[in-house]
Amino acid sequence: MLQQSGHAALPGAPGSVAWLQGVIDALCDLSSRDALTGLANRRAFEAALGREIDRVARSGEPALLLLLDIDHFKRVNDTYGHQAGDIVIQAVADILRDCVRPMDLPARIGGEEFAIVLPNCPPAFGQTVAERLRARLESQTIALGPQQHLGVTVSVGGAYAPQWVRSSPTLWIERADLQLYRAKAEGRNRTCLEPTPVSLVSAEEKGMLFGGPSWDQS
Known part of the structure; x- marks a missing residue:
């Protein structure tokens, strides 16, 4: 099963400590990956988001969250079939993976919905980064078959973690x-980002700050 999922051969002889550890590591990796695209799944994305928002609260360093949705994806499924829809989703995932930095986390969080967590992305560069992703996806054609190609676009929304x-x-x-x-x-x-990082603290965030348990677990 692990080899069918793209994992390399496990180290050591079957039953050895190294082999068992390899099985555990591979299963942990599978549990955090989207089966269709190989990107982080929603579970891994939410865990990473929690760590990043905590880091920004502690350090004050900027972090950008982008949400991407394939435009008119239902038309793709209705016109070409669900197999073609899967090909489109995989192609979009490959482009996102190719466009991000090693420190960024691209994830598939729904059917045609993707997200990218971008640590240390200053507001001065956020719009440029988001627009580059949108333009790259718009410029690509996706091969559905030997004689059939399709172009897709995405809508992108972004917000910064409150520092x-x-x-x-x-x-x-939200x-x-x-x-x-x-x-x-x-x-x-098109891309739409918050014009400036949010500086106001919501009522819910005030409650977390003053009414909840300590968040400093170091």
Whole structure:
């Protein structure tokens, strides 16, 4: 099963300590990967988001969350079939993987929905990064068969983690999702980021800061 999933041969003889450790490591990796694309799955994405929002609260370093949605994806499935839809999803995942830095985390979080966590991405570069991803995807054609190619576009929404504030992954996702909704409402195939990083603390974040248990577990 592990080799069918793309993992290399396990180290050591079957039953040895090295072999068993290899099995454990491979299974842990499988549990955090989306089966279709090989990107991080939603579970791994949410865990990474929690770690990143905690890091930003502690260090004040900027971090950007991008949400991407393939435009009119239902038309692809309805017109070409679900197998073609899978090919499109895999192609988009490959492009995202190729465009990000080693420190970034691209993930598939839903059917045609993707997300990227970008640590240490200053606001001055956020729009440029998001637009580069959108333009790269728009410029690619995806081969559905020997004589059949398809172009797709994505809508992108982005938000920065609040600096020096104890927040939550849910609030961060909600703010990025609001920008994604705006990108779709304005015609799709565009990027919409918060104009500036959020400096106001929400009532929920104030409650987390002053009413909850200590978040410093070091």
